Amino acid sequence: MTEKLVPPHRPLILVVDDQRANRELLEAQLDELGYEVRQAVDGIEALEAVAEREPDLVLLDIDMPRLDGISVCRRLKAHPVRRLIPVVLLTASSDREVRLHGLEAGADDFLNKPFDARELLIRTKVLLKDRTLNARLDATEGVLFALARAVEARDRYTIHHAERVGRYAEAIGAAHGLDDEDTTLLYEGGVLHDLGKIAIPDAVLLKPGPLTEDEFAVMRTHSVEGERICLSLRSVTYFLPIIRHHHERMDGGGYPDHLAGKDIPLGARIAAIADAWDAMVSDRPYRAGLPREEALRRMRANAGKQWDPHLVQLFLALLDRGLMEKVAGSQLAASA
Ligand SMILES: [Fe+2]
Numbered sequence: 259m260t261e262k263l264v265p266p267h268r269p270l271i272l273v274v275d276d277q278r279a280n281r282e283l284l285e286a287q288l289d290e291l292g293y294e295v296r297q298a299v300d301g302i303e304a305l306e307a308v309a310e311r312e313p314d315l316v317l318l319d320i321d322m323p324r325l326d327g328i329s330v331c332r333r334l335k336a337h338p339v340r341r342l343i344p345v346v347l348l349t350a351s352s353d354r355e356v357r358l359h360g361l362e363a364g365a366d367d368f369l370n371k372p373f374d375a376r377e378l379l380i381r382t383k384v385l386l387k388d389r390t391l392n393a394r395l396d397a398t399e400g401v402l403f404a405l406a407r408a409v410e411a412r413d414r415y416t417i418h419h420a421e422r423v424g425r426y427a428e429a430i431g432a433a434h435g436l437d438d439e440d441t442t443l444l445y446e447g448g449v450l451h452d453l454g455k456i457a458i459p460d461a462v463l464l465k466p467g468p469l470t471e472d473e474f475a476v477m478r479t480h481s482v483e484g485e486r487i488c489l490s491l492r493s494v495t496y497f498l499p500i501i502r503h504h505h506e507r508m509d510g511g512g513y514p515d516h517l518a519g520k521d522i523p524l525g526a527r528i529a530a531i532a533d534a535w536d537a538m539v540s541d542r543p544y545r546a547g548l549p550r551e552e553a554l555r556r557m558r559a560n561a562g563k564q565w566d567p568h569l570v571q572l573f574l575a576l577l578d579r580g581l582m583e584k585v586a587g588s589q590l591a592a593s594a
């Protein structure tokens with residue numbers, strides 16, 4: 259047999275149906291097609307099975323006791339990672355309403371009962387192929403996060419800075435009323451915001467003292483460099499404004515584009531506050547971090563000049579309620 263770059267993998271399919279006869283029938287057909295099959299008898303069992311071992315595809319009945327298929331689908335599709343698992347709803351009728359409900363819940367496809375073996379074969383094949391592509395897309399993001407960590411590894415003084423910026427940005431976004439999808443984006447964008455520092459030479463990035471004007475000019479290229487690194491990756495399109503614009507100022511005095519006010523994308527206005535706060539209170543080789551009171555004073559004094567005043571208000575309220583301690587605590591847990 260020829261060697262392969264990607265090792266063979268037997269896809270796992272979760273079959274969820276309260277009717278035993280249906281489960282057995284599907285299992286027999288899928289087994290014949292070479293898939294590994296697990297069964298669940300209702301929605302609750304289905305979610306448990308997914309948590310225990312992530313399947314590559316879920317075939318999901320709709321009417322079931324305890325938790326119905328539409329609810330299961332909705333929950334899976336609301337999960338940051340599990341939403342990538344394709345879900346096929348098993349529908350007894352060609353009822354339009356049911357299908358619309360299913361689509362609304364995020365279902366990827368439908369399969370009619372009684373099952374047609376050929377249809378089952380084609381639909382599973384197509385969806386499993388999507389699944390593989392999604393997994394690769396995911397891997398691309400993983401590479402970027404690894405790069406972001408590499409930036410921090412070069413400079414021990416900024417260790418965990420990106421992670422904290424992500425956490426702060428996520429919290430500001432939630433306080434601003436953004437939904438889960440957007441706050442997740444803020445977290446990830448926060449982690450990636452300084453990715454472009456990978457392109458900054460050691461002599462500048464690691465200089466144990468204040469930078470000269472020329473060195474500053476080099477340092478300032480990191481936001482554009484970061485964008486350039488990510489530009490060709492479609493999966494990170496939404497982070498680009500955060501990466502490029504996190505050093506813009508409300509008064510137009512920032513870089514790289516001297517954007518002002520609401521022309522600065524919301525994600526970047528949020529990340530700018532998160533980034534500046536963490537930079538102020540953290541130690542650097544040539545200076546200790548500012549005391550909290552002094553950092554708060556500067557934040558208030560520059561609201562409206564450097565940062566979006568409304569977002570600063572939200573952030574100060576979050577700090578009041580212990581955000582900084584919470585973020586530090588979550589990091590201890592993560593690195594333990
Ligand atoms: Fe930066």
Ligand SMILES: [Fe+2]
Nearest residue numbers: 419451452533
């Ligand atoms: Fe930063």
